[in-house]
Amino acid sequence: MPNLTLILLAAGSSTRFELDVKKQWLRVDHKPLWQFVADKCEDTKQFDKIIITSSKEDIEFMKNYSDFTFVEGGSTRGESLQNSLCEVTTEYVLVSDIARSCISKEFLEQIISHIGDSDCIVPYLPVNDTIVYEDKTIDRDKVKRVQTPQLSLTSALKNALKQPQEFTDESSAIVANGGSREFILGDVNAHKLTHLQDLKELSCLAAPSEDTLSGTGFDVHAFDNKGNMYLGGVKIDSEYGFKAHSDGDVAIHALIDALLGAAGMGDIGMMFPDSDEMYKGIDSKELLKRVVAKIYNFGFVIVNVDLTIAAEKPKIGNYKLAMRKILSSILNIEPSRVNIKATTTEKLGFIGRGEGVGAIANANLKYFDWTKI
Numbered sequence: 001m002p003n004l005t006l007i008l009l010a011a012g013s014s015t016r017f018e019l020d021v022k023k024q025w026l027r028v029d030h031k032p033l034w035q036f037v038a039d040k041c042e043d044t045k046q047f048d049k050i051i052i053t054s055s056k057e058d059i060e061f062m063k064n065y066s067d068f069t070f071v072e073g074g075s076t077r078g079e080s081l082q083n084s085l086c087e088v089t090t091e092y093v094l095v096s097d098i099a100r101s102c103i104s105k106e107f108l109e110q111i112i113s114h115i116g117d118s119d120c121i122v123p124y125l126p127v128n129d130t131i132v133y134e135d136k137t138i139d140r141d142k143v144k145r146v147q148t149p150q151l152s153l154t155s156a157l158k159n160a161l162k163q164p165q166e167f168t169d170e171s172s173a174i175v176a177n178g179g180s181r182e183f184i185l186g187d188v189n190a191h192k193l194t195h196l197q198d199l200k201e202l203s204c205l206a207a208p209s210e211d212t213l214s215g216t217g218f219d220v221h222a223f224d225n226k227g228n229m230y231l232g233g234v235k236i237d238s239e240y241g242f243k244a245h246s247d248g249d250v251a252i253h254a255l256i257d258a259l260l261g262a263a264g265m266g267d268i269g270m271m272f273p274d275s276d277e278m279y280k281g282i283d284s285k286e287l288l289k290r291v292v293a294k295i296y297n298f299g300f301v302i303v304n305v306d307l308t309i310a311a312e313k314p315k316i317g318n319y320k321l322a323m324r325k326i327l328s329s330i331l332n333i334e335p336s337r338v339n340i341k342a343t344t345t346e347k348l349g350f351i352g353r354g355e356g357v358g359a360i361a362n363a364n365l366k367y368f369d370w371t372k373i
């Protein structure tokens with residue numbers, strides 16, 4: 001096996017992808033796209049190490065899926081690459097973009113077979129269209145559409161990236177720094193997923209699983225004889241509030257845990273520690289908005305939620321419709337998909353003694369189905 005590390009760049013913010021979901025979180029059956037690509041590369045057994053470069057927020061979630069080496073990316077592709085190269089100790093490094101999701105094992109092996117032939121091995125595709133550059137038609141036989149993965153001598157690439165200018169691929173940096181480059185014929189399946197319509201070019205991707213993912217949340221808060229009471233995102237007419245770090249909306253907290261549970265994203269305290277001054281007195285609707293944004297970014301859609309509030313007081317019957325409206329608006333689903341229930345505990349336990357309120361929630365998610373765009 002060659003002395004080789006793979007870097008998969010996945011720190012992009014998908015700005016050109018025009019959807020709530022980040023493209024690296026589109027599902028292929030059950031797998032996020034980044035894991036589908038990384039697992040395929042791992043199966044070639046060609047790499048001493050596989051490094052995935054992503055945003056800090058994504059990495060925390062990615063670690064739930066696999067134990068690849070994750071490196072926090074930078075604000076540009078070049079910065080992300082430099083951050084990753086700090087973890088590379090092998091003589092050679094293969095750099096690819098997660099967005100080139102249909103690269104085949106054979107293509108990877110073909111590139112690797114040229115290891116050592118030059119400072120950088122660069123796949124390219126010829127051009128079949130007429131090329132006009134600054135209003136002048138140029139010789140298209142001299143034009144190359146450069147692809148990744150590119151195989152570099154690690155030392156040559158590290159030195160090349162010390163140059164001040166930004167490069168869009170490794171070989172351009174290496175050649176600008178006096179290094180050598182060998183072009184080899186590329187592969188149409190190395191097409192890069194940039195815009196929505198590119199999905200049609202990526203025939204290797206299976207549709208997302210149609211499974212429903214379910215989660216449950218539970219929370220309790222004691223009454224506090226000061227402050228306002230909020231439940232289900234609605235201000236309740238009451239002479240007391242809840243003992244809490246935030247506004248104490250126990251119903252929303254249970255709902256957040258149900259959503260995070262369904263998505264496999266941990267729990268509310270992991271996202272919003274009650275030791276963090278940033279969340280002191282915070283409106284729990286704001287916490288819910290942040291969770292919903294993550295849910296959609298990570299490739300889920302919300303099917304429905306069901307909430308039960310257990311309380312001797314206050315009676316919430318008159319607030320249910322308002323709760324349903326505000327929560328459905330934040331969740332971005334129809335009000336009919338948000339069910340609110342209430343119950344007493346027949347004077348039993350702490351709830352029955354009027355010491356506080358409990359809430360339990362269920363949430364159902366599905367994967368965003370990109371095949372139906």
Ligand SMILES: Nc1ccn([C@@H]2O[C@H](COP(=O)(O)O)[C@@H](O)[C@H]2O)c(=O)n1
Pocket residue numbers: 219220267268269270274
């Ligand atoms: N044994 C526990 C209990 C709680 N946590 C974390 O704290 C967060 C807040 O818990 P509350 O009981 O105040 O709702 C919770 O979301 C957990 O993240 C814990 O780690 N261990």
Ligand SMILES: C[C@@]1(CO)OP(=O)(O)OP(=O)(O)OC[C@H]1O
Pocket residue numbers: 219244245246247248253268269270271272273274275276279
């Ligand atoms: C909501 C958060 C915000 O810090 O704090 P609390 O308002 O105390 O609510 P709790 O459910 O006890 O803990 C979850 C925390 O995330």
